Amino acid sequence: MGTNYSKPTTSINDASNLRNRVPFESFRVPFVDLQEATNNFDDKFLIGVGIFGKVYRGVLRDGTKVALKRRKPESPQGFEEFRTEIEILSHCSHPHLVSLIGYCDERNEMILIYDYMENGNLSKRLYGSDLCLPTMSWEQRLEICIGAARGLHYLHNSAVIHRDVKSTNILLDENFVAKITDFGISKTMPEFDQTHLSTMVQGSIGYIDPEYFIRRQLTKKSDVYSFGVVLFEVLCARPAISRSHMISLAEWAVETQKMGQLEQIVDPTIVAKIRPESLRMFGETAVKCLASSSENRPSMGDVLWKLEYALHLQEPIIQDNPE
Template sequence: MGSKYSKATNSINDALNSSYRVPFESFRVPFVDLQEATNNFDEKFRIGVGIFGKVYRGVSRDGTKVALKRRNRESPQGIEEFQAEIEILSFCSHPHLVSLIGYCDERNEMILVYEYMENGNLSSHLYGSDLRLPTMSWEQRLEICIGAARGLHYLHNSAVIHRDVKSTNILLDENFVAKITDFGISKTMSELDQTHLSTLVQGTIGYLDPEYFNRGQLTEKSDVYSFGVVLFEVLCARPAIVQSLPREMVCLAEWAVDSHNKGQLEQIIDPNLAAKIRPESLRKFGETAVKCLALSSEDRPSMGDVLWKLEYALRLQESVIQDDPDCNSVI
């Protein structure tokens, strides 16, 4: 990327400069540098697409790999989401959050520049059409869940509610370290002691907290519910919603909770994990995920509690207690 910054532009820049919290100017990147990094946004460099727009991989002048999210001018998301992403990632920094490198607001463009995540998103490794990807071990999946939980725990401690936690918003670097991304609809709480935030319901079907959906009251526990769905995605290797399945299986959250309550959790796990999960680890993981999916936010654990329980599930998977003959048995 170049060393010079572009000039301020109209309403986008006016909106950004209305904030006093962070020096947004230091993150601005010239449009010409982004054209150069992506060979003028060549479709061969496109690695994804979302509601905001297309995502491209690129290489800066110093050889650094980057990912660029370029707004589609017909996208329902605009300045508000663009500003939210910049604001949150410019003052939130954590090993399990994707890093913002810069942004561009020249020529009526809205482009966000991030660190490049070599292994894409979590969902692509759990299910999908890319059969070239190797199956992840249970230990590896637990490590990814723990990393994502750490990122969310940090956000909540920073008074940020993500509001769109899902497997496609958990990215994996070259070492499969999980990092949370996509903060366009995230909300910051102006007061740390604020108990709820009334807001227009936004998120992704299949992950939405029922309490938030019905009452419009957003809390940190809304992220916890969504993360519970992710945990069952990781365990079962299937999407949150599959319309082609029988009615009782369409919604992963409902199906998984029902299976757990019937003592049938081992029957719905990813077949690739068969005979590879220790019963104690599965039990702790299942209990944790089900608690995240409690219909009442008051009954859900905090992300700190979820993190601790996932770390414990990993220790149960890795430990061998010689005095217990059942400890070496697997499902």
């Protein structure tokens, strides 16, 4: 992690001078270099906006393409989220997690620096502003889901609960490889045999595990529930919540699956190209992720296996129609 001009450090600070509170080493990038990389944070380089702040694309002096997440002053998220992101990505490294290059904490700034993902986030590719681009095939979508599941499975094996799994937090690189991002509100299980964390509810509307919402007990299965919503987003090319009617995709998809009518809500651009056995396996897996009780949900490892099998069931179509 880091660039060829980054300086190693053992602390970060914020406006309250919280230096020496972060027990890990990372890399600090000078603010002036980030100004240069983004033409002083020109809006022409803006690629996204979230709760933490604005995200810009840029190019560092050594030619590295980066995405910069810069905290906005009014953000409800602050130093704790900034520190958590750096801590987790300093200790967790996986092909399906976004790579943190460094950070900047000068001039009361909080800026996180990541590898740039050429194809943006999954949400935009499914039903957002990138719809002018070619439609992703069913095989591509399955590969993306499998990649994201591998990333989450790795996190869970590392005792990390993401806590905000959603399609906007799954990024796609130039080869459409899925990368999990945004770890600001993630939680680490301090004890090896710990089953849950009692904590205030955080997450995104439409993705929050209802059991976690009621009991205030966060588990790995809370991530599984959220991922189940993502699976139906991928299948249907619809958002988790319909803003016009406030309809929950999770509830609607589960009811449709129970009635045996899942094919009726599949993205019409791919429905004719999905092998029935693959659709059945995928739909059953997504519904199990959305079980009301966490005990009835599969582990992320089980979800990963079922998704890989759904892709295997699609392979005869790939062989018959290689184009």
